[in-house]
Amino acid sequence: MSSTPLSAIAIQGYAGSFHEQAARLHFGAAPALQPCATFQEVVQRVADGRASAGLMAIENTLAGSILPNYLLLQQGTVRVTGEIYLPIRQHLLALPGQTLADIKEVHSHPMALRQCGPFLDQHSWRLVETDDTGRSAQRVREELQWGVAAVAGEQAAHLFGLELLAPDIHADPGNYTRFLALAPATAEAPTLPQADKASLYFHTAHAPGTLARVLTRIAGHGLNLTKLQSSPRPGQPWHYSFHIDVEFDNVYHLHELLAELPELTEDLQVLGIYHRGEMNELLPTPAEPTAACY
Numbered sequence: 561m562s563s564t565p566l567s568a569i570a571i572q573g574y575a576g577s578f579h580e581q582a583a584r585l586h587f588g589a590a591p592a593l594q595p596c597a598t599f600q601e602v603v604q605r606v607a608d609g610r611a612s613a614g615l616m617a618i619e620n621t622l623a624g625s626i627l628p629n630y631l632l633l634q635q636g637t638v639r640v641t642g643e644i645y646l647p648i649r650q651h652l653l654a655l656p657g658q659t660l661a662d663i664k665e666v667h668s669h670p671m672a673l674r675q676c677g678p679f680l681d682q683h684s685w686r687l688v689e690t691d692d693t694g695r696s697a698q699r700v701r702e703e704l705q706w707g708v709a710a711v712a713g714e715q716a717a718h719l720f721g722l723e724l725l726a727p728d729i730h731a732d733p734g735n736y737t738r739f740l741a742l743a744p745a746t747a748e749a750p751t752l753p754q755a756d757k758a759s760l761y762f763h764t765a766h767a768p769g770t771l772a773r774v775l776t777r778i779a780g781h782g783l784n785l786t787k788l789q790s791s792p793r794p795g796q797p798w799h800y801s802f803h804i805d806v807e808f809d810n811v812y813h814l815h816e817l818l819a820e821l822p823e824l825t826e827d828l829q830v831l832g833i834y835h836r837g838e839m840n841e842l843l844p845t846p847a848e849p850t851a852a853c854y
């Protein structure tokens with residue numbers, strides 16, 4: 561949990577969403593949440609100070625990387641201050657009394673729909689991508705959408721009085737989303753003597769062995785590479801930049817690596833040095849609706 565007092569946290573999504581759950585887990589119950597329709601808005605609000613911190617999903621164990629969010633980090637306007645691994649249980653929610661045979665359409669966030677591919681493929685429902693799992697569930701309730709189901713978590717069912725028409729429809733029980741906590745890039749980075757993870761961004765010359773040399777140095781300093789994500793470089797077709805996450809026991813080994821990387825890379829950015837997150841167990845459903853916190 562964050563130790564600095566925070567006034568408002570920008571999150572992608574609304575009441576009943578997984579971002580809300582992850583934000584409460586990391587930042588606690590006190591700070592107000594600023595719901596945002598897009599990830600870009602989250603980053604903008606943090607960067608320009610309208611929010612004191614932000615939370616953004618970055619990857620999921622079933623649906624993979626959220627590539628546009630790596631591009632947002634590369635803009636350099638925010639820095640990573642922590643990470644949260646949230647177990648994700650997706651359910652098919654509908655108005656009480658509806659049966660599977662009544663359903664014609666299923667609404668949810670695209671990442672949530674992707675996590676439930678094998679279940680949804682068994683039906684000939686129209687799939688509608690929305691901005692949020694929680695908001696999809698809310699619309700089913702407020703607009704009395706008969707024939708529509710939402711893919712969302714149990715917290716959304718609880719909050720909006722919907723029934724679990726089909727529980728646990730995600731494709732694998734080990735369904736986790738990793739979220740990043742964000743602060744403005746301009747804010748002074750606190751010294752974290754216990755830091756054990758870092759996120760870096762760079763590109764290498766388009767020549768044989770350039771990335772391999774970087775990876776060899778990472779291994780040489782005893783750092784554990786936990787993520788390597790390439791992303792396209794605008795204006796340079798088929799050239800790539802790289803985002804890496806590394807874990808270490810002693811921050812000294814990271815600094816040794818950072819001292820060597822400028823000669824092997826271009827545009828090196830340290831996106832954040834932080835504590836690695838814990839794999840949280842399944843969370844209890846909140847006892848009280850949390851919408852009042854916004």
Ligand SMILES: O=C(O)C(=O)C[C@]1(C(=O)O)C=C[C@@H](O)C=C1
Binds near residue numbers: 578671
């Ligand atoms: O729609 C939500 O509830 C969200 O918090 C978004 C989001 C995502 O961006 O991946 C978060 C976690 C789940 O993986 C599904 C959707």
